[in-house]
Amino acid sequence: MSIQIRLISAADLAAVVALQDSCYSDNLYEPPELLARRLTAAPQSCWLAENSAGELLAYLFCYPSVAGKVAPLGSPFQVASKPELLYLHDMAVSAKARGLGLASRLLQQAEYFATEQGLTRLALVAVQGSVSYWQRQGFLVQETLSPDAEAALQSYTGEQARYMLKAFYTAA
Template sequence: MDASAALLVRAMRADDLDAVLAVQLACYGAGFVESGELIARRLAAAPHTGWVAEHMGHVRAYLAGYPSVMGKLTPLHGEFEVAAAADALYLHDLAVHPDASGLGLGPRLVRHAWAHAAQAGWRHSTLVSVQSSVGFWERQGYAATQPAGPGQLARLATYPGDSVFMMRRLD
């Protein structure tokens, strides 16, 4: 079977939660692991901006985001604050199981998210880069930027290590 034929990107569902948690646990250090209850609430708050990538019928990667406004970010372990008048797609969490490394699942999920954002008319995508992922995000066209004001800087400080707020224009 052609490897690309075995790949599927689709909307995240509540019944994906166990698989999403398994991917998260395989990817993140203890300070970054978020509870299943929090992920379920986020999915309920923003059901159209969460996706999984399946390889050979198994969830191997996921991307969770939500409609936001430029310059605003979610603190680590915080609830999604879905913006009614969104102008940006905030990507909170992208994780690819190490066993699926090299399949291109991360970039594929990101491109899928951009297509959704473009259909919604959002002009930007923002995120917080963690765990030395800045290079990956730069290859996707993101650049470091400053959050909107001291309150958002305080939210950025909730992420351990060298965390960087990043933005990409979508149009």
């Protein structure tokens, strides 16, 4: 199966919303208008994986941010003017594409983009019991957070949401 990774466009948002609905619990739902605003805020750091027929198989929304800043669920992206890292906000892989390594390919794309921007860290909020998956990808749970970050984690109601960081290094 031929799979292409490319930037998400506004024309892809209906398919992205459908995939989001199939992958996340109702308490993690984020409306199409918000996804559109996020895409507008960070168009160069939102990617999808599709097959040769143009069928959406996976996506990843990211944006440049600062360490320790947790994006509350349902909030627009606040792209940092002086970013310290790339924040991975939302990744989903369709049921039929699981096991194809698409999450890893999207993560590699994010690392490549971050490197091109001079960044050496990624951050995310792990939800739906995914901490162990992200740990296998090199992310570490951050136990000490600011009160604002802790409050933002609480917006992921019904979740054991955990803020995680990954540092990676590029050859000089």
